[in-house]
Amino acid sequence: MIWVVVIASFLFLIAGAALAYVVGAAAVLTFIASDNARYLAVLPQRVFSQLDVFALMAMVLFIMTGEVMNRTGVTRYLIDFSMSIVGRFKGGLGHVNIMTSIFFAGVSGSAVADAAALSNTLVPAMREQGYTRRYAGAVTAASSVIGPIIPPSIILIFYGAWMQVSIGGLFAAGILPGLLLGGALLLANAVLAHRRDHPGGRGTQVPPFFPSLLKSTPALLLPTIILGGIVFGIATPTEAAGVAVAAALLAGFFYGGVSPRVIWQCFERAAILTGSIFMVLVAAACAAYVGSLEQWPQQIAELAIETGLTGISFLLLINVIFLIAGMFMDVPMALALLVPLFGPAAVAQGINPIHLGIILCLNLTMGLITPPLGGCLIIVSAISGENYWTLAKATLPFILVEIIVLLIITLVPSLSLYLPRVLGFL
Helix, strand or coil, X not given: CHHHHHHHHHHHHHCCCCHHHHHHHHHHHHHHHCCCHHHHHHHHHHHHHHHCCCCHHHHHHHHHHHHHHHHCCHHHHHHHHHHHHHCCCECHHHHHHHHHHHHHHHHXXXXXXXXXXXXXXXXXXXXXXXXXXXXXXXXXXXXXXHCCCCCCCHHHHHHHHHHXXXXXXXXXXXXXXXXXXXXXXXXXXXXXXHHHCCCECCCCCCCCHHHHHHHHHHHHHHHHHHHHHHHCCCCCHHHHHHHHHHHHHHHHHHHCCCCHHHHXXXXXXXXXXXXXXXXXXXXXXXXXXXXHHCCHHHHHHHHHHHCCCCCHHHHHHHHHHHHHHHHHXXXXXXXXXXXXXXXXXXXXXXXXXXXXXXXXXXXXXXXXXXXXXXXXXXXXXXXXXXCHHHHHXXXXXXXXXXXXXXXXXXXXXXXXXXXXXXXXXC
């Protein structure tokens, strides 16, 4: 009977039904098919208890922060500052694209927001300098993956809420892997720039460093405010997010981009995104509840032990599962559905939950630039006008680099755990 539910759900997804509705309906039908219908009476209470997590308020406020910064011209000043640092090198605007993503990651916490903002600004700029539209879109999509790894990260907040893990510890853990990922993409862009003779190099005009630094200071201070408050225990993630919204508005006033209309658009967009995300979380909470009743996590752990997949081998298997899931599912939905299944089993094998969180979130975010769906690819393709599949093909070298970085982070836990340990989160 459960297989009938699975097949019907798959058919509805192919037909284009919303994922949240399909998962929620499938979870309720699974209660009936698995003879657990008596638990439906307490399902609403269970769902509310799952979502009644103080840390999730930080998600809403970080979404608002990103919206304010996106709509007040911050990207332009971050691009100028990045150009003043790396613009004089071969493939300079490709480097600028990646550097801007690193800076922007400390503000928005969203790969999709980064991809949309940079597609509007840097892709046309790269085209004017002589880059192909295909390559400009590919480097923009690939570098957007940095966004959710360098804190603040919306999906790390999701993970911390589901696994009851310190969000401050997760934020600290994301810094070194995020910088490693950014460095690897910069190296890949440098190699491709010399092989394909991209524009840039000596003689390229770049903005002066100190004026660019001065103009971008309000934007660059935001990550310091957010991370400093959380990492040093001055504020909770939610309090730091509230301060970040206020600081983003002040930065917006500094750049002259704040108006009543802009503020209303920010509130409206943040409300829409928050509502859609919580719809996903409610559906996933229903599925997680029936999974706990049926003891699916315990069964997965037992199966892993029986097949000899323990420790690193089990972690590599999870990498493959989450990477594939990211190709087909929304990141919040995949996180909410799969973490309750595989997270406890991994922790039971001695894998640190903070290290696990960085790995899983990077996996799912990489799904945003891989076909057949690839949310960031869709956005970059739509904004830039480049064919989706041509863009996906051009992104392949960067995907290979990111997979190598993922393996390094998986096999070297100290990359993720060094800063949390130094800062007292472990």
